[in-house]
Amino acid sequence: MKKSASGFNRIAKEVFAPVYPVIARMAVARSGITEGWALDIGTGPGLLAVALACETRMEVCALDMDPEMVRIAGQNLVTAGGGPGSRICLVNADVHRMPLKEKSISLVVSRGSLFFWDDLTRAFDEIYRVLRTGGAAFVGGGFGDAHLRDEIFDQMRMINPDWDADVARRSSMATPEILRRALEKSGVPDFLVRDDDTGIWVELRKF
Numbered sequence: 001m002k003k004s005a006s007g008f009n010r011i012a013k014e015v016f017a018p019v020y021p022v023i024a025r026m027a028v029a030r031s032g033i034t035e036g037w038a039l040d041i042g043t044g045p046g047l048l049a050v051a052l053a054c055e056t057r058m059e060v061c062a063l064d065m066d067p068e069m070v071r072i073a074g075q076n077l078v079t080a081g082g083g084p085g086s087r088i089c090l091v092n093a094d095v096h097r098m099p100l101k102e103k104s105i106s107l108v109v110s111r112g113s114l115f116f117w118d119d120l121t122r123a124f125d126e127i128y129r130v131l132r133t134g135g136a137a138f139v140g141g142g143f144g145d146a147h148l149r150d151e152i153f154d155q156m157r158m159i160n161p162d163w164d165a166d167v168a169r170r171s172s173m174a175t176p177e178i179l180r181r182a183l184e185k186s187g188v189p190d191f192l193v194r195d196d197d198t199g200i201w202v203e204l205r206k207f
C-alpha cells in the first residue's frame with residue numbers, strides 16, 4: 001500500500017498536475033460556489049484540494065480512506081506552503097461513513113476515487129447527506145479536457161505499457177449506466193451524469 005501511495009503521488013505531481021486546476025475551475029464555474037466548506041473525497045496526494053483552495057477562499061476538507069495517502073497529502077500541503085494550504089484540513093475516513101455533519105458542505109469534488117468505492121448508492125447518499133441546501137457535488141474521473149487527456153495518455157503509455165487496459169478496466173467500474181442505476185437506487189432526487197471530453201462526471205445539487 002505504501003509503495004502504491006507514493007507511486008501515485010509521483011505520477012500525480014509529475015504527469016497529472018495540470019489537470020487539477022482545470023477540474024477545480026470546472027466545479028467552481030458550473031456551481032458558482034466559492035464560499036463555505038468544500039470537500040475533496042479520495043483526495044490522494046491532495047492536489048485537487050490545493051487547486052480548489054487556490055481558486056476560491058473556501059475551507060477545504062481533504063478526505064481519504066488510506067492513512068498513507070493522508071500522510072503524503074500532509075507532506076504536499078507543507079511543501080505548498082501557507083496561504084491556500086492553511087485552509088485545508090485532512091481527514092482519514094471512508095466515503096461510505098464520513099465523520100461530517102449533515103448539511104455542512106457547500107461544494108464536493110472527487111476525482112478518480114469512485115472507481116474504488118464498494119457501494120456507489122451508499123456513497124451518493126452519504127454525499128447528499130453532507131451537502132448544504134444550495135450545494136453541489138462533482139464526482140467522477142477525467143483529465144480536464146481532450147488536449148490534456150491526450151498529452152497525459154501519451155506520457156502514461158511510456159511509463160506504463162498497460163495504461164490503456166488499466167484505464168478501460170477502471171472505467172468499466174463506473175460506466176454512465178452503472179452510475180445512473182446507483183443514483184436511481186439512492187435517495188438523491190436530482191442528478192446529471194456527463195460523459196464527454198472532461199471525463200465521466202456525476203453532478204448533484206441539493207435544492
Ligand SMILES: C[S@@+](CC[C@H](N)C(=O)[O-])C[C@H]1O[C@@H](n2cnc3c(N)ncnc32)[C@H](O)[C@@H]1O
Pocket residue numbers: 008012041042043044045046047048063064065066069093094095096110111112113116117118
Ligand atoms: C486514483 S486515486 C485519486 C486521488 C486524487 N483524487 C487524484 O485525482 O489525484 C483514488 C483515491 O481514492 C481513495 N479511496 C478509494 N476508496 C475510498 C473510499 N471508500 N473512501 C475514501 N477514499 C477512497 C484512495 O485511497 C485513493 O487515494
